[in-house]
Amino acid sequence: xxxxxxxxxxxRERVFTKDPATTELGRRIVQxxxxxxxxxGFERFTIGKLASALGTAETSVYRYFPNKHRLLIYLxxxxxxxxxxxxxxxxxxxxxxxxxxxxxxxxVTAPAxxxxxxxxxxxxxxxxxxxxxxxxxxxxxxxxxxxREGHFGSFVRLSHRLxxxxxxxxxxxxxxxxxxSLVIEGTGSLSFFNEHLPSLMGKGARDQGELFVHLVLSTxxxxxP
Amino acid sequence: xxxxxxxxxxxRERVFTKDPATTELGRRIVQxxxxxxxxxGFERFTIGKLASALGTAETSVYRYFPNKHRLLIYLxxxxxxxxxxxxxxxxxxxxxxxxxxxxxxxxVTAPAxxxxxxxxxxxxxxxxxxxxxxxxxxxxxxxxxxxREGHFGSFVRLSHRLxxxxxxxxxxxxxxxxxxSLVIEGTGSLSFFNEHLPSLMGKGARDQGELFVHLVLSTxxxxxP
DNA sequence: TAAATGCGATAGTGATACTATCGCCCCTCT
DNA sequence: AGAGGGGCGATAGTATCACTATCGCATTTA
Numbered sequence: 066x067x068x069x070x071x072x073x074x075x076x077r078e079r080v081f082t083k084d085p086a087t088t089e090l091g092r093r094i095v096q097x098x099x100x101x102x103x104x105x106g107f108e109r110f111t112i113g114k115l116a117s118a119l120g121t122a123e124t125s126v127y128r129y130f131p132n133k134h135r136l137l138i139y140l141x142x143x144x145x146x147x148x149x150x151x152x153x154x155x156x157x158x159x160x161x162x163x164x165x166x167x168x169x170x171x172x173v174t175a176p177a178x179x180x181x182x183x184x185x186x187x188x189x190x191x192x193x194x195x196x197x198x199x200x201x202x203x204x205x206x207x208x209x210x211x212x213r214e215g216h217f218g219s220f221v222r223l224s225h226r227l228x229x230x231x232x233x234x235x236x237x238x239x240x241x242x243x244x245x246s247l248v249i250e251g252t253g254s255l256s257f258f259n260e261h262l263p264s265l266m267g268k269g270a271r272d273q274g275e276l277f278v279h280l281v282l283s284t285x286x287x288x289x290p
Numbered sequence: 291x292x293x294x295x296x297x298x299x300x301x302r303e304r305v306f307t308k309d310p311a312t313t314e315l316g317r318r319i320v321q322x323x324x325x326x327x328x329x330x331g332f333e334r335f336t337i338g339k340l341a342s343a344l345g346t347a348e349t350s351v352y353r354y355f356p357n358k359h360r361l362l363i364y365l366x367x368x369x370x371x372x373x374x375x376x377x378x379x380x381x382x383x384x385x386x387x388x389x390x391x392x393x394x395x396x397x398v399t400a401p402a403x404x405x406x407x408x409x410x411x412x413x414x415x416x417x418x419x420x421x422x423x424x425x426x427x428x429x430x431x432x433x434x435x436x437x438r439e440g441h442f443g444s445f446v447r448l449s450h451r452l453x454x455x456x457x458x459x460x461x462x463x464x465x466x467x468x469x470x471s472l473v474i475e476g477t478g479s480l481s482f483f484n485e486h487l488p489s490l491m492g493k494g495a496r497d498q499g500e501l502f503v504h505l506v507l508s509t510x511x512x513x514x515p
Numbered sequence: 516t517a518a519a520t521g522c523g524a525t526a527g528t529g530a531t532a533c534t535a536t537c538g539c540c541c542c543t544c545t
Numbered sequence: 546a547g548a549g550g551g552g553c554g555a556t557a558g559t560a561t562c563a564c565t566a567t568c569g570c571a572t573t574t575a
Contacts (some may be wrong), residue, residue: 225489240492242490246490266468337531
């Protein structure tokens with residue numbers, strides 16, 4: 066299964082100038098890009114610092130990504146593609162729609178707890194980036210053209226898969242798509258609050274899986290078991 | 291009532307070097323800061339452009355805010371303070387807890403539709419800033435010290451007020467604080483998706499007030515009327 | 516062997532977030 | 546009326562950084 070994960074996660078969209086997955090330097094850019102952005106935060110992260118960490122020149126990095134922001138988009142898209150794959154695996158072969166949905170919500174809201182099987186991707190660092198930086202991928206004035214070019218495709222696909230799980234339980238829910246997007250985006254926000262603004266979280270809400278399972282199930286037109 | 295609004299909204303915390311509310315230049319910095327950030331987005335916005343728009347020098351702006359990021363924090367905090375005041379007004383004198391909660395959710399999720407009564411604050415522009423930029427106020431490595439200095443105090447107070455309304459209906463809800471924060475933060479995210487990434491929203495979810503009323507009420511342990 | 520590809524190195528440009536400093540003007544206090 | 550101070554505008558300067566242009570070397574490919 067780990068091999069399958071490794072083979073299948075990829076950034077389909079043209080967010081790069083040259084596909085970093087195809088060369089050793091490209092993979093090292095991704096690997097150390099993750100570590101540096103996690104360590105410094107996206108604002109303090111610079112291409113120059115990344116080049117230094119790699120022992121190369123800035124120009125070499127610019128061969129793969131046209132700018133710093135596109136590197137972030139690449140990492141974030143990779144992350145959502147990984148979550149999509151994880152969701153597909155973790156809901157496979159489950160026939161009961163309700164059970165599928167519960168597993169799906171738990172999958173989508175679960176933090177990454179291990180470095181994972183990808184040699185050049187530290188999943189825990191990437192998870193922290195997703196929590197703290199992923200909104201910056203779209204919160205800017207280029208969001209519309211970025212959307213047109215498919216920069217957020219993995220996030221959209223993930224959201225639609227969760228929507229399908231919701232509709233599998235309640236075909237008449239009035240807001241399945243918005244609810245799915247809220248769960249995925251909201252779990253990141255609450256993770257951040259939990260870590261940095263705990264007064265926004267109260268007590269007993271540390272397990273967001275249960276929070277969102279509770280939230281979604283209770284809005285559905287269906288009896289509880 | 292408008293006068294009261296005008297008198298009462300203020301940034302209590304020490305996010306500024308010199309209180310911009312106390313001088314004419316300070317108010318013009320706030321006024322044109324809102325307009326420019328709304329127009330350019332926070333990344334493309336610069337202190338130099340703001341100074342040009344004001345017909346003054348950069349150094350004059352730096353007398354009020356130590357850096358560009360603090361100006362954003364000021365505007366965002368002002369915004370949440372306004373929303374808090376609005377929430378207090380719009381739930382005043384309502385005795386039925388359920389009705390209070392519904393009004394509170396509608397208040398907190400309602401977009402700003404008019405420029406409003408504050409001469410140096412265009413509420414519609416500020417609302418757009420809150421949707422597109424407010425997360426950047428805390429999504430950075432200074433969030434912990436910023437929290438300690440109370441930079442997010444208005445947001446926290448607003449969230450706690452909504453939490454109190456939730457608990458007024460269901461005293462035993464397991465996650466009242468997290469749910470309140472999710473509603474407030476989530477309505478911004480969904481507004482942004484609605485505008486820029488509509489495939490994340492589906493159809494029929496344009497009125498977020500109803501979406502969140504539906505969502506919150508159905509999680510509460512209480513009978514619907 | 517020739518060509519292409521990938522990489523590293525140097526140099527440079529324009530923007531921009533600040534900082535330091537100075538002198539003017541107006542208001543207030545005496 | 547004169548002195549002092551606060552607020553303001555203006556100039557100058559620094560360090561960082563995103564990005565571009567160009568070249569030459571080495572390794573792989575044809």
